[in-house]
Amino acid sequence: MATVTLDDLRKEYTNGQIVAVEDIDLDVDDGEFVTVVGPSGCGKSTTLRMIAGLERPTSGRISIGGEDVTDVHARKRDVAMVFQNYALYPHKTVEQNMAFGLRMSTDLSKDERRETVRETAEMMGIEDLLDQKPDELSGGQKQRVALGRAIVRDPDVFLFDEPLSNLDAKLRTTMRTEIQRLQNELGTTSVYVTHDQEEAMTMGDRIVILNDGELQQTGVPKEVYDDPANEFVGGFIGSPSMNFLTVSVEDDGATTRLLGEDGFDYELTDERLRDAVRGHDRVRIGIRPEDVSVSGPGRNAVETTVEVIEPVGSDNYLHLGVGEDFIARVASDVEPEQGEQIHVAFDASNLHFFDADDGESLLYETEQSAAPTV
Amino acid sequence: MATVTLDDLRKEYTNGQIVAVEDIDLDVDDGEFVTVVGPSGCGKSTTLRMIAGLERPTSGRISIGGEDVTDVHARKRDVAMVFQNYALYPHKTVEQNMAFGLRMSTDLSKDERRETVRETAEMMGIEDLLDQKPDELSGGQKQRVALGRAIVRDPDVFLFDEPLSNLDAKLRTTMRTEIQRLQNELGTTSVYVTHDQEEAMTMGDRIVILNDGELQQTGVPKEVYDDPANEFVGGFIGSPSMNFLTVSVEDDGATTRLLGEDGFDYELTDERLRDAVRGHDRVRIGIRPEDVSVSGPGRNAVETTVEVIEPVGSDNYLHLGVGEDFIARVASDVEPEQGEQIHVAFDASNLHFFDADDGESLLYETEQSAAPTV
Amino acid sequence: MSTASSVARRVEDVPFLEREDASLLLVLPGLFVFSAFMLFPILYLLGISFTNAEPSNLFAGDGALSVLTFGEAAFVGVRNYVTVLTDPNFWNSFGVTWLFVATSVTLKITLSIGVALIVTGDRVRGKRLMRSLIIIPMGLPAIFTITVWRGIFSSAEFGLANQVLRAVGLSSVSWLSDRWMAFLAYNVTEAWLAYPFMVIITVSALQDVSEELHEAAKVDGAGYLARFLHVTLPSIKRPVLFASILTAAASFQQFLIPYVFNQGGPARANELMVVYGYREAFTYFQYGQGAAISLIAVAFIGVFMWLNVKRGKLADGVNDA
Amino acid sequence: MSLLRSVVRNVKDDAVGLATTPVDTYREARYTAEGVLAGDISPVRPLKSLGLTVGALVVVLALLFPIYWILISALSGSGGSIHSVDGLRLFPEQPSIQPFVWVLGDLIVPSYRIGLAIPFTESALVFDTPQITFLDASAHGVDNPSDFKKFFWNSLTVAVPTVILSMCLVVPGAYALSRRKFVGRRKILFGYVLLTQVGGGLGIALLIGLYTVFVQVGLNDSKLALSVYYAATAVPFNTWLLKTYMDGIPVSYEEAAVVDGAPAWRVVVEVILPLSKAGLATVFIFTFLTGWTEFVVAQTLLGTENYTLPVGLFSLVSEYSVPWARFSAFALTFASPIMLVYLFAQRYIEGGLSFSGMEG
């Protein structure tokens, strides 16, 4: 158990032509579970691999437990990593797979190793599989073994690189809970990389969002969801995605109106929001689908067509004719016809505003956490 | 465009030791979009491949457009298939990939083929990629090309085998809409296999649920969601999963009470429900997470502990101390403390009842569609 | 699946080529040509091994028919086999041959894996060029290379091997006049001849070793050696095993090296089986006896290969469950 | 055809890649140097790389020393011998390319007269192509150059039919064994694996039988018959090799083509073969090498006029003496095209031999 600190971490590939990770600062507290999320190619794996010692940073420092390990070889760092494809040694039995790390990094006797492995296997519910080879296991079992292999070593830090992405949806949720349970139990500092924002949200004590190698925002999942630092974060976190509209701001001193295409017309009354948009000609509004409600006509209600209705059982998704792809999540008993004209409304407190040019949030309190570098 | 009819279709492997598909009957209407869903290994792919002609059924018949094609070779059936890993010919350009089917199955001249491919490519927004090789494309682009390759042939039937499972979450939703849009436009009969129930729900005109090679239920997604034919379907469709509890039925003639562990005590008043459970000592209740609401104490309210709170942004998932893993989906502003005692309530109309032994629904109207064989 | 019924079911209108059993026709030409040129001579050899065939009687007679009657050679029963199997020289060659197989294969594998590791090393630059250079020996005719190595291992003080020894301050060695030194020389030469093929296979195998497994092992705390033993080696085991089996067979049948070096000497001490057969058969043109020796050798190598193929499951394909 | 084109393209890429390697290396060196200067990169790392590269180079050179040694003797003029009494020499004493000139002989494209009749007129254009002299042996004091060109031609006319023929035999067989199930499939496969080496190495033992058969059928001294023989010996190993490679091609490509409406043979031609490029290249090289380097059978079967390169090479050796300089020069000239081909085919061969399908 230890803290992990990244200090101005940067990684370049092909002689500086590709910048995979750009000056990331991050502090992970002892026992914290941090999820790192971002689209494909944003540098998540690279960051994780630098923490593991599998890649050497181009510049910047990494400390684990307060000790600078930047120049320490992977095998000397007391971290355990769970890989996307499990990376189980195919020729070893489950037991040997799990014992390998112990054999390499501790002085335990054979019997002690056996004992330790057996304990962990029981904890993971895989004690019956110990004599099997990875080939003979199902995806979920493999995943459990991979976790077991990491846990058995009782390392300072757990690193996970999209460990669940090869599992099917059901199994993914099961395993997700399992990992959380384990981490709660063990209290080991963990960094968990995923491209699935839901996974990131539900699992992380804190969530770190990367894009294009750059840190976008860190924070408690709910805060990030409620108060995204920029349009990217807003759009990336949450499913279905936040809806965006570009609107022009008409401020006559008394009222502030936001005018958009398709007859969008919204009047801001809240002073904080008016302050935020004041001084901008055009802003991007972000509205989450669940914050859109079907209403009757009225002030600030927008009339629009229902283009598609997607039932997902628990809810219905309405694809509306506002902007590019505007979705409203409504209860499953709200079932307008396709093509029907309806009115939708949203509460001003649920609106997010972003700079039309650089996408920065106009509401985000910068003191909240370290300022993103964008 | 044509109907697809499966008639008592059965497929055995390894000399009958493995029954991959067991006596499936299915009618797909002309222009219908049917999604086939089920857990891994349930026989989805096998079914689809039999329709395509890539596997020969052990028994049973397949008709396409009313014509019995059971003994017709795959290449003579006018179907197009989209594979999970796209199966784009790596040595051919996108254009050649798309034109290949035309070259093989039509008499079009080179120019005509070129024209057709170009049109389809424009429709798919991949006209700029025509000269590229599959390697040079991103996952989403590959997926588009694979779709284009199927569409360009204008076949009777589209077959999709988990075409989106290699894409990341965001891209998956985008492509999902795209496929729906295309199918709407083209109106081609489609069979779409997936293991993701959400995909199946949102995309299908009708949804077919398989388990263990056997057909569980077919129906419009909403119907299946609201009225699952058995416990398996109930649990499989919907995310988070339906919660299940085994309760004993205490019927004293006047009232019917359902008693479970953890102080679960629920009185049934609805006559239809009472009829359903009557005669059973023990039944399984199914309650969907979104139908569980946090309430004050009261009749039929169950007191329980909040074990874990999972925020997913739009909602919070409460893991409750009822039964094995009982989840309530509540609005994101309902935020009890972990370990807090709360009361939860659910409406009787949202309860599902299953036979404790065979899992059959006690409410499911059997006349609704062909009876499942379980 | 019963083949008969499935064939019957498919006969209908299915195009000829798409019938699975018709695929046999695709294999047959190769099989036929191969049999014609390899199996027939083997059978022929079997035939003459029971005769007293010599050039003078074997080639007598006219027309293709005389092939089948082995010219005018007379049938002598198993005499040739008895002669061979009671010859102490044969048993010596038998022992030496297996010893040679064991030592040379070990040497070849070690050398090839070592070289392959070097030319695939992460930190090594110019790997591709090195890999191309390294296979040069494959492009030279074996007979030439072996003649050169014969010169290298000259017992004379000025033989290259001796010059190298002298350069590092050792005394020169009578390579080919000392039994075990000659044996060593065979091994070195054999290893040098065979390494390109083995290295190519090993390099290919190494490139398929999962990087992720290596990383997993690194994180698990394994050092270079441990990773080599626990990750690399198991991953390349099958291809290398396969190459080893092939190369073992090649070692078993090595002829040119001992023959060119010192005719299996010194004084027949290192006569490998094929050399023994050649000397018995060709020095005095006893074709019958030569054939018997060849066939005994073939039988041994056949059994050896058979065991290996069985145990190594080399004949299994992906679609044999 | 497209196969050929793609091969040509890849070769071109490789050539470009080879040519740009120094540029890339330079770029990397500069980047590293900058990094080191800026203190971002510890100087130990590039040094380690350098050290390992040098180490690897040393190993490679050690392995190739015998070849280098041959080269020295080839460059030592007629005086060269590998049995030189004088201590270890790293450079030829009196370098001379005469032995190589002797091997190659004159390389002169004689002048040709080409007449082009102009249609609808009586007249014709007549060109005299210039005589092109690449190498004039007599200018280097070589009067009786070797028959290398003749042998080369013979080797070519043996090796090329060998390749064509074995391709014809191997490819269909490998495909069927990899993709179809039929009676006796496993047995054939098993037999092939068994015979890969037994067959090949039996060469000498089988010579008697083989020779008799050839003579009786009247096929000795026929290059074509020799090709057929080589092709036959190449069948088991190469079929097995290609089969293993084809096993690694995902079935879904084939299925996609079938669903697209392609008949079996087009699936093979349009999908399987192009995807087996690496395997095919490997088989190509191996069968070519068989025809190119085989010595014993060629020597037994062929008459002087038809000697192939290895036989020609060995005919330089007389009972008592080996003209080392010429012998070596001949051998190296002989090997050089193969090296070149390998340099470009390398990635295919390494791919083709990876036995990806074997991990069944």
Next chain:
Amino acid sequence: ASVQQQNETTTSGDDGADDTTAADDSETTTASGPAGTAKAWYRLQDTELQARKAALKQFNENSKHTIEGSDVSDLKKKTTSAIPAGQGPHLFDWAHDWVGDYYQRGFVTDRSDQLNVDLGTYTDAAAEAVQFEGNVVGLPYAAETVSLVYNEEMVDEAPETVADMKSVMDEHHDPKNNTYGLAYPFDPYFVSAWAQSFGGYYFDPEKDPMLGLSKSETVKGIQFALDNFKPYMPKDPSYEAQAAPFSEGNAAFAINGPWYLATLKEKGVDFGVAKLPSPKGGEARPLTGIQMWYFAKAMGEDDADTAAAQSFAEWYTTNEDLLEKAAKNQGSIPVLESLAGSDALPSDVRAFSETVQQGAPMPTHPKMGKVWQPLTDALTKVFNGDAGVEAAMKQAEKTVRENWE
């Protein structure tokens, strides 16, 4: 008879005329038959090969017959397989040691009755060598044997006795500085001079016992060679390793045959050739080989091709001009009576010629074929010090006897 005359005319006539006369002559000897084409096989070094080609050309241009010559590698294997299969040549060129064996196996044919040359034209030894049991199976054109070659820069005068030679070798032998006393391939053929010095022999069908390997005289001779020469030689007894030091000017003496001279000339070694020195109490008596054109089985029929082959063999073996040139350029030792020992020959050839006189032709008896290998093995053993001479020779003798059975 006409050949004899022709020879006289050629020796007396001037250069310009002899080609045509020789050719005319061959025309006349076969005037009756039609033109034929015959195949001739040989295995030669580069310099000899050029001369051979020139000779063939000369013959073909001046005769109605055509001879197609081929330089065939591994002539022994090639002839043994091709001749019985009916694919062989009409003539092939090799030393005479195959005569008995090949005759018995029917690979060669007796043409004593059809010959147009008198065997008396050749030296006795040569004439003897081409016959087996009275059958003439070919015609001889040169002899070969090993003799003493010395480096004139190191050795002032050729030693007469082995003792003299030893003292010179002592002076020059210094392997540390890459100089050696003697370069001497150690195999039965080369060693025969000493093995037979004291009355020993390897094999002689006229003697009893035929096999003389373990006779004390033979053993003594081999022991003598071992004691007196081995210490001054490079340690590798193989031909190549022994040939190199002398040809590079790093050895005082070599014992080698005329074929070696071409290499020496090429490398510019200043050498002299002398008779083999005599051992104390004996005389060096090397085995000699006779180079000859064999009449192969294909000449069994009297057709035009056979006539062509025979006329070529006769022309080649009796053409003084050709043989003299060969002597000058390739150090070939003529066996034509009129040339053998002639002063017109270069001095090296004369020296070799003298050694040939001292020596004994290799036996042509087929049994000899089975003596070489065991004997070679024995010599290797004794050279390597793995066995005493006597033991090794006894063992070899036993093996030979077994092989004979």
